[in-house]
Amino acid sequence: MNLFEAIIIAIIEGLTEYLPISSTAHMGFTAALMGLPESEFLKMFQVSIQFGAILSIVVLYWKKFFNFENFNFNFYIKLAIAVLPALVLGKLLDDKIEAVLGNQVAISSMLVFGGIILLFVDKWFKNPKIDDEKEITIKKALTIGFWQCLAMMPGTSRSAASIIGGMTQGLSRKAAAEFSFFLAVPTMLAVTVYSVFVKTWGETTANPMKGYEMILQDQQHITLFIVGNVVAFIVALIAVKTFISVLTKYGFKFWGWYRIIIGIGLLIYFWQNPQQSNTESAPVETTMIQQQ
Incomplete structure (x- = not known):
């Protein structure tokens, strides 16, 4: 992977991480379409650049995370409890989820299925009662945390x-989206830390390594890691602001149709190019604690 390819993947990560369209699917498809060969560094890179996307949320909502004058202890408690299901189930299901990550046909199918669901979400939940994070109870936060675990299916x-x-x-659309952003911080931080410092990549190869060992292996890897996170950070800043605006005005239909069109297009492409339908180059985003 060269610098240009790393930047493209980082742009995709920044654009899609907080949108309801699956960053895992989009980065995996991008790698496949660019013809990038499978490698442990590529998989680790796609997970590690989520750190840049995390920082974008912290910067955009820094008053929420660092308001020490009116310290809201419950805010941190709710995030800690909501992230627990993903941490536990992600670790337990790590191997099973990773086995599906390279199946681009399965991921494309999930894009289409998820898109169909999004077409009806606005009709199903017409009368929201909560428009502020402070009104979310511990029980509701935990329930949202379990819903998040559905994303362990790539796509x-x-x-x-x-x-x-x-x-x-x-929750209203805006409140639900913002709490999803807040929940992403501990979730994705756990994924990044695990992937870079804990997980051993290439355990079945002759040269297994920790993520940080691969990053520090040579100057090119260091450059790709730094540039990837910077690009993901900048693009995510723009994407989050745009998403909130579009979601508030138009709801989920736009994203539903997007998923359906892209998913069908990719199914056709991989049907015509079966050699690229099992790249195993998608990141381990959705396992939450191994990428999602």
């Missing part, structure tokens, strides 16, 4: 699962 979208989960608990 589902962590954002879509957690936003819909929030709407089932009476």
